[in-house]
Amino acid sequence: TSLAQTAAISQTFLRFLPPGTTPPLVIIYSASTVPVIQIGLTSDTLSEQQLFDFGNYFIRTQLATVPGAATPFPYGGKQRVVSVDINPTALQAKGLSAVDIVNAVNAQNLILPTGTAKLGTLEYNVEMNGSPQSVEELNDLPVKTVNGATIYMKDVAHVRDGFSPQTNIVLSNGQRGVLMSIYKTGTASTIDIVDRVKKMLDFNKGSIPEGLRISTFFDQSLYVRASIQGVIREAIIAACLTAVMILLFLGNWKSTLIIAISIPLSILVSILCLSALGQTINIMTLGGLALAVGILVDDATVEIENINRNLAMGKETVQAILDGAQQIAVPAFVSTLCICIVFIPMFFLSGVAKFLFVPLAEAVSFAMLASYMWSRTIVPTLAMYLLSSEDEYHAEEHAGEKMGFFRRYQQGFERSFEKFREGYRRALGVALHSPKLFAACFLAFCVLSVLLVGVLGRDFFPKVDAGQIRLHMRARTGLRIEETARLADQVNGVIRETIPKDELTTVLDNIGVPYSGINLTYSNAGTIGTSDAEILVQLKEVRGKPTGAYINDLREKLPQRFPGVQFFFQPADIVTQILNFGTPAPIDVEVTGMNQRGNYLIGEKLASEFRHIPGAVDVHVQQAFDNPTLFMEIDRARAQSVGMQSRDVAQNVLVSLSSSFQTAPAFWLDPKNGVEYNVAVQEPQYRVENYQALQNTPISGSAPGSRPQILGNLVTTSTTARPAEISHYTTQPMINIYAAVDGRDLGGVSDEVEKRVQAIEKDLPKGSHIAVRGQVQTMKNSFAGLGFGLLGAIVLVYLLIVVNFQSWLDPFIIITALPGALAGICWTLLLTHTTLNVPSLTGAIMSVGVATANSILMVSFAREQMDEGKSARDAASEAGFVRIRPVLMTALAMIIGMVPMAVGLGEGGEQNAPLGRAVIGGLVFATFATLFFVPCVFSMIHGRRARRPSQPEPLSP
Known part of the structure; x- marks a missing residue:
């Protein structure tokens, strides 16, 4: 089949990709693959790690048995990991680097079969303490012996039961929690899927930890x-x-x-x-x-x-x-x-x-x-x-x-x-x-x-009023997720000011980038980084205004209250999402070609013109080219003089900033629940809070005789901007200009869009092409x-x-x-x-x-x-x-x-x-x-x- 062929071909290219690249995951996606119900997990007593664990390792595995349902990884919460927080000062004092910690963890935290031994009349299973029984025991692992003195993990790092850096926050009516989206796949019935999901949740009520609340949102079967x-x-x-x-x-x-x-x-x-x-x-x-x-x-x-x-x-x-x-x-x-x-x-x-x-x-x-x-x-x-x-x-x-x-x-x-x-x-x-x-x-x-x-x-197709609002917020590119969450909370306040309390059921915030790329594959939200947030609003059945009237009110208020922040509304009902074929708007103008910067400038120019078309709303360029980036230029000659190569510098920086799991994955098996958790060696984010702390990152070489250095001695750092997201269409980079329609027919708006597209074709960079797709093309x-x-x-x-x-x-x-x-x-x-x-x-x-x-x-x-x-x-x-x-x-x-x-x-x-x-x-x-x-x-x-x-x-x- 085409699925098997695609998967086989993608696997052959793995050896040409950088080490640590995740194998491609090929999934079946169709226009009808849309979320039919959302499950929210909240608690006043359980931590975000516990909420994520329960959702990922219990509820998600149970949902896998529901025919026709696809459940990506949970949104929000915190991914539990065994955090090895390295101390740069201690490492420098001991003449070690982050790579030495990674090697010690991988060498002395093993999950390997040992075998059996036939002794006398009995055959014994042989077990070994290759993996510590608790997280605290990892602090006692020996790292290196220098001049007869053993350096332990606790001397240069602290091992704790922690979580990976949070890139995704979910707020349900202002309370942090975990969100699970259930998608409809194939020809399965929406009603059947939702009924089976609810039946599964009821069946497992007895297994729910005390203090955990499970709620369902945005039930499309209703x-x-x-x-x-x-x-x-x-x-x-x-x-x-x-x-x-x-x-x-x-x-x-x-x-x-x-x-x-x-x-x-x-x-x-x-x-x-x-x-x-x-x-x-x-x-x-x-x-x-x-x-x-x-x-x-x-x-x-x-x-x-x-x-x-x-x-x-x-x-x-x-x-x-x-x-x-x-x-x-x-x-x-x-x-x-x-x-x-x-x-x-x-x-x-x-x-x-x-x-x-x-x-x-x-x-x-x-x-x-x-x-x-x-x-x-x-x-x-x-x-x-x-x-x-x-x-x-x-x-x-x-x-x-x-x-x-x-x-x-x-x-x-x-x-x-x-x-x-x-x-x-x-x-x-x-x-x-x-x-x-x-x-x-x-x-x-x-x-x-x-x-x-x-x-x-x-x-x-005619528009329907499903009583749901789906608002996408995009702040300054590269904004920290904590700041985006604070901004989303202020936006929630404006929403509650606009919509009467007795007409509002739920306000759900999904902030930042989900932990798994699978979620991005299923979602059509258009999230590109931690500066993005998707806000879902569920209205009650009986309301004083049509949903579209509240959308128009918010469309007018939000840009005035939050200058510099982009807001655009996306389809919330199941019918329009299917008709859009996975795009967040009915009009999708695509500029493809190898000249990404030139195409982006064309996209910005088109978006500016589209905003003047009567009836065109929520016009925006999907890709962002202003993601803040620190460019480190390695002084290869100096690195060579101290016994190091570019690979040593890059590997040390990777471990310090993004954890060792990227290139040297290690796991710790929790004997209490039987789940293997990632062991991540990394410098704590709070330690790298300024430019000087980053420059002081210790670097060690892999060659004998190399002298430990700090990062600032080997690189020259400058600030620049890079694309936050690169999309492709038929293997070529693509820029998307999205536009929705309000107060006018789709055909009338699309006609004016096409006129402007035709007028700008002569200005396209050499080798670039432009086309109008989305719901317009299907229409x-x-x-x-x-x-x-x-x-x-x-x-x-x-x-x-x-x-x-x-x-x-x-x-x-x-x-x-x-x-x-x-x-x-x-x-x-x-x-x-x-x-x-x-x-x-x-x-x-x-x-x-x-x-x-x-x-x-x-x-x-x-x-x-x-x-x-x-x-x-x-x-x-x-x-x-x-x-x-x-x-x-x-x-x-x-x-x-x-x-x-x-x-x-x-x-x-x-x-x-x-x-x-x-x-x-x-x-x-x-x-x-x-x-x-x-x-x-x-x-x-x-x-x-x-x-x-x-x-x-x-x-x-």
Whole structure:
């Protein structure tokens, strides 16, 4: 596999790297690898070392058994190590150096197997005190013998149970602790992972030390559960509203019951099919089912209405059912296929749009096919049993006596509807009297409406309010972590001033660089050093302002309170993090090339220009080139004169400042818990508190006869600046300019960004390249795919109808309702202040199939009327008059079924709201086009053909 090949190749380069280089760790990372829950460890009695130990060696090992969960090393706390604090003064007095201490530790603190000894009749395991049983015993290790006198470890150093220099601090509501992030990997369910993690924590409660508090933060499953519950609620409301609407038209509760039964049965079949394909119940599959609720009644509604029409003609119940089912069997089948076939292009999408909307397409398609199947089987059967017992068309008095309310209501509704239908006939007659004028006006309106696309704005996905804030703070590069923590505490104060106490749940600070590079690999925070801090804020569900309003308040306050400190907000909800594909912002401008300094200057110039773009916020260059650095230039000649080489100087400095574990790792096994801890020989940080102390670092050579020196005698030190972080893209150094969007659509901001990028390309250093990536690039690819899908859906629908009608013209007449659908989509999005995005484009594709379904019923009936000898104009008028009831019933059922989704109530409702709005707008205008424009087109085309000699219309030349 690619993973194994990458790991194997990376291992071959180890021998070319400097000693002490950690072997590369290749991990699988995808866009969905995001934290789904955070675990916090705090205590009033336990130390930070104990908190880190418990999190790393107990909780983390338990979490490793949770399928689909990835748990990097803990954040914060203090890593327990056996600290050998060397005394530079004592070392100089004894003629030793830090390297001598390292050699002594490695030689006399051994964890080696000894073997067995067969003595007499028994076989003994042989053990040896190669490793001391306690940390204090390490102070008694002999280091060196000079002139017969033994120098012990305690003479030149102090061994203690300590911790490595702290580079990462975690504060939970102001209290120091440890943070553990649980990441979702692969196709695992967020809800399943969180449930298993919580179950594991509950199971191990008995093993928790006294005084330890375990808390969970930023549980993304709460948002996912609320979103799923919201979709289910929308589906239930849609089903109830649809049933009420059908009852309004039919006035017959038994007919309504027959139609309503098809909804849960169709959904059940769809769920079974999705399960067979390995899909899970998630927001998108449930969204597809909620989307289909209003459409599922289409087949059953048309059939019941046709059965009732045949009953009204005086036919017997069975005959009326057979005739009613037969008359609309083919048109209903074609209509169902038209709705399903429009989703085929979605299977050819790429990127995140494919993974999001293919499950939705599958859910709708399976439900629609199941609906047609039930309309051919269950619906006629139930009609025979339920409608035959109440022959309301032959025994009106009996029906009125049994269901007086429904009968009286139906009679009143029928009288009103007949008046409406007669009014429609007259209006249609006016349109048919001047069909060319009406058609020209309607087409002109549609063309002008479609031009509104330019003012709608473009987004990839709608923003959601998950009640979480993720703030990144970057102070002066190189700032000590203690100072960064103090600064973060002041920022927390501003946050608590801005957000009312009763609306605030948690403020979590993750300051500095995590101890393991694995954490940096998983995280998209953009941390580059100890001057960085990530502040996570969890709000309560009930709050006075939207989360975005608090973000805007903080975006205005923080730079004023803390000049010189950078603040930028990053996505906190799981959906946006996945859509950003691991980047901290939706717009990522990348400058790549070997000229790092030149590229950095280009990046700074671009960032300055981006800040003037309306709607562009949190603009910053990710890399920093001003990390304070002490450059030590070794005087090689002087070093050689005292028996030393550059390697001796570098090794001694490394041990003194970064501990011996980098190049000569040693371990001490704690017999109490069985954990091996690093043994780190290092000069204590408090001893190197000024420049002079650094210059006094003792240096010893490895060659015999070398004379001990201090660092200041061998090097010349100067202050300079270096890059704090070097990123690569396709093996070349890269500079990232990130930008977020607020108060404007992503497409509008990205267009202006690209203009400025194109303008600066001529100034790029030789060999450098620049590109705009991030969510913007994915949005463009998805839009192109969905645009192609929309055209493909229209073509597929047209070809399907051609096959059914055995004609090229009638299918053309049928799809003339589509311009009305497109116009309706544009107007609805404009009036609801909804941008053009992936969900709304998906709704547009779906509208193509739905809008065609009613048009098929209209044109097929008009053709039947012409076959009976009527003129094209009379046939069109009669088709509109007869088919207005089923057209309005099915259209209103779909529209009403979409209303709960279009409103976008509850958690995550904003995600699918554009889809519902697009379908509603498309259906409203497409229904108008079906009732007026399609009859006019039919009258014009068939009227002209009727005046010509009759000749067959071939399907192919």
